[in-house]
Amino acid sequence: MAKLPYHYGMKVRCYPSSQQKAIVKRNSDASRFVYNEMVAIDHELFQLRQVKLPIDTVQQRIKQLEQRKKTTKSISNEHLFLYHKNIDSLSLANAKQNYAKAWKAFRKVHRSGIPVFHKKSYTWKYQTNAQYSGKISAPSLLNGSVRFLDRNHAKLPKVGAIRTSSVRNKIWQMRDTVRIGTVTITKDSADCFYLSFQLASLQPFINAVTFTNKKLGVDLNTENFLTASNGAVVANPRYYRKMLKQLNRQKRKLSRRQLRAKKEHRSLRDAKNYQKQRLRVAKLQAKVAHQRLNFLHNLTTELVKNHDLLVAEELRSSNLLKNHALALSISDVGWRLFLQQLQTKADLYGKTFVTVDPRNTTQTCSNCGFLLTGDHKLTLRDRSWQCPQCHVKHQRDHNSAKNILAKGISQLA
Ligand SMILES: [Zn+2]
Numbered sequence: 001m002a003k004l005p006y007h008y009g010m011k012v013r014c015y016p017s018s019q020q021k022a023i024v025k026r027n028s029d030a031s032r033f034v035y036n037e038m039v040a041i042d043h044e045l046f047q048l049r050q051v052k053l054p055i056d057t058v059q060q061r062i063k064q065l066e067q068r069k070k071t072t073k074s075i076s077n078e079h080l081f082l083y084h085k086n087i088d089s090l091s092l093a094n095a096k097q098n099y100a101k102a103w104k105a106f107r108k109v110h111r112s113g114i115p116v117f118h119k120k121s122y123t124w125k126y127q128t129n130a131q132y133s134g135k136i137s138a139p140s141l142l143n144g145s146v147r148f149l150d151r152n153h154a155k156l157p158k159v160g161a162i163r164t165s166s167v168r169n170k171i172w173q174m175r176d177t178v179r180i181g182t183v184t185i186t187k188d189s190a191d192c193f194y195l196s197f198q199l200a201s202l203q204p205f206i207n208a209v210t211f212t213n214k215k216l217g218v219d220l221n222t223e224n225f226l227t228a229s230n231g232a233v234v235a236n237p238r239y240y241r242k243m244l245k246q247l248n249r250q251k252r253k254l255s256r257r258q259l260r261a262k263k264e265h266r267s268l269r270d271a272k273n274y275q276k277q278r279l280r281v282a283k284l285q286a287k288v289a290h291q292r293l294n295f296l297h298n299l300t301t302e303l304v305k306n307h308d309l310l311v312a313e314e315l316r317s318s319n320l321l322k323n324h325a326l327a328l329s330i331s332d333v334g335w336r337l338f339l340q341q342l343q344t345k346a347d348l349y350g351k352t353f354v355t356v357d358p359r360n361t362t363q364t365c366s367n368c369g370f371l372l373t374g375d376h377k378l379t380l381r382d383r384s385w386q387c388p389q390c391h392v393k394h395q396r397d398h399n400s401a402k403n404i405l406a407k408g409i410s411q412l413a
Contacts, residue, residue, distance in 0.1 A: 001181040004200035008348075011196045012154075013165040014185075020159050023086045024185055024193070027158070028124035030087050031095035036117050037075050038099040041065050072096050088158045094127035094182070122282070124187040128157060130180035141167075141175040146183050146197075148175070154195060156183070164195060170205065177201050190286040191279060209349050215309040217405025219361070219397045220335050223383075225299075227397035229405040234299065239291040243284060250281050292334050300341040304349050310342055311408025313358035356407040366402035367392040 001007075016024060045065050051058050068074045072092040076082040082092060102115035130144035141148045148154050151172055155161050171178065181198035188194070199205070217229035225236040254277045261271035268274055303310060315335055339355065346353035363372040368390040372378060378385060378396065386393050 001179065001198070001200045004179065004202060006201045006204050008171075008199045008201070008205040009196065010167070010171060010199055011194055012167065014154065014193045014195050015163045016159065016193055020162060021187075021193075023159050024126070024187065025124055026084065026086055027088055027091045027126040027128075027185070028187075030082055030084075031091045031126040032118045032120075033079070033082070034072060034075055034092045034095040035099050035115075037079075038069065038096060039115055039117050041069050086158050088126070088128050090128045090131075090157070091126040094129070098127070122189040122278070125184065127182055127184045129182050132179075138176065139179040141171075141178050141180060144180050146180050156185070156195075159185070162195075170207070171199070174201060174203060174205070177203060188282070188286060189278075190282040192286065206348060209351075210305075211308050212306055214307045215311075215405060215409065216303065216307045217311045217401045217403070217408060218303075219401035219404055220313060220315070220338075221397050223397065227395075227401050229398070229401040231398055233397075237291070237295050239288045239295075243288050247281070247284050247288075250277070250284060253277055254281050293337075296334055296338050296341055300338065300345055304342065304345040304351050304353075308351055309408070309412075310346065310351070310353045311405050312339060312342065312353075312355050313361065313404055314355045315339060352412070354408045354411060356404055356411060358404070361400040361403040361407065362396065364399075364403050365390060365392065365394065366399050366406065367394075 045062060048058055048062050048065075068078065072082075072089070072095075075096075076092070099115055106114050128146065130146035132139040132144045136143050146154070146156055148167065149161060151167050152164055153161055154164050166172075167175075178199050178201045181200060183198070184196040186194050186196070215229075218226045219228075220226050222236075225234045227233050254274070257271065257274040257277050258268065261268055261274050342353050345351075360371060363377060364370070365372075365387040367387060370387055370389040372388075376388060382396060384393065384395050
């Protein structure tokens with residue numbers, strides 16, 4: 001996989017039968033079990049290593065645990081249910097690998113905490129890999145251990161043939177040369193199932209790229225979604241806010257049902273009306289998420305296709321989110337996702353995307369470079385202003401988008 005030059009992520013919806021759902025659940029539970037087992041082993045090892053005295057039983061236990069950490073097989077030998085015929089051994093191997101990755105991520109950026117136990121949840125997830133036998137000379141979408149039977153059906157180990165939404169046209173045309181890597185099977189809290197594929201190929205996954213020589217700076221603000229350095233404004237769709245009233249009503253109903261189940265000493269898992277309502281809320285939330293994702297994908301694709309250089313500000317939304325008034329707008333618009341998508345797509349299309357420090361981009365005149373200080377400083381309310389030095393009139397966000405672009409260009413030079 002890694003040797004191939006072009007990579008692409010593909011996600012399709014899938015529609016498992018009830019037996020297949022049970023298999024997905026079993027694998028998801030098993031991989032969570034393995035992950036948690038790894039967490040538990042490391043917890044115990046940490047405790048045991050605090051013992052500085054040479055006690056034999058402690059030393060033996062340490063040895064035993066270290067042995068068990070080495071392979072998934074040694075974990076399975078302790079917990080024989082992991083050998084169930086419907087459990088995909090690769091899902092366990094991936095769980096172990098993901099645990100190692102979580103540590104790696106923690107050591108690299110200390111922002112994410114150390115790996116902790118995964119709770120039982122309404123979402124399910126496990127990973128497997130497409131394997132190609134040595135006899136296959138040309139690995140493709142159609143001949144691995146995970147493969148497509150036709151454009152609407154995939155076959156997975158243990159799960160079997162499963163109906164999916166259509167593979168997009170471009171990928172399907174390339175089917176004989178595309179190799180599948182890791183496959184993630186998920187169920188979201190709205191009970192929809194998805195397959196995510198890591199694909200790789202010798203050929204690019206997109207049609208020929210056109211270079212336009214255009215450069216664009218974008219300013220992200222709460223007034224609208226973004227203002228570009230060419231003056232274009234993209235309005236904020238505010239999907240979440242539009243849904244808020246309806247969502248809150250349904251959520252109130254959900255908490256009433258939760259209270260009632262609690263009063264009658266029933267577990268939520270068995271409370272039928274609670275579960276029905278939970279699904280209703282989850283579906284509304286999924287709808288908002290999908291709308292937002294769709295909006296962002298369309299926007300970022302268009303931006304990357306039509307510009308050779310894109311510059312945006314670094315996001316410090318963890319600070320911004322502390323401002324309560326801004327918090328809802330910020331999490332609603334999905335700026336972080338927007339920037340991630342720009343990066344991914346710029347890489348895919350061979351374009352350049354950079355982020356710059358947003359410091360002073362609002363308070364500087366893009367015409368003469370005058371920096372507003374003291375009483376001149378703009379507040380959030382000042383939408384337009386005039387430069388005290390060169391007397392050029394500015395629209396606040398347009399001005400900062402120009403500054404962001406200039407910063408990005410000088411950063412690259
Ligand atoms: Zn000026």
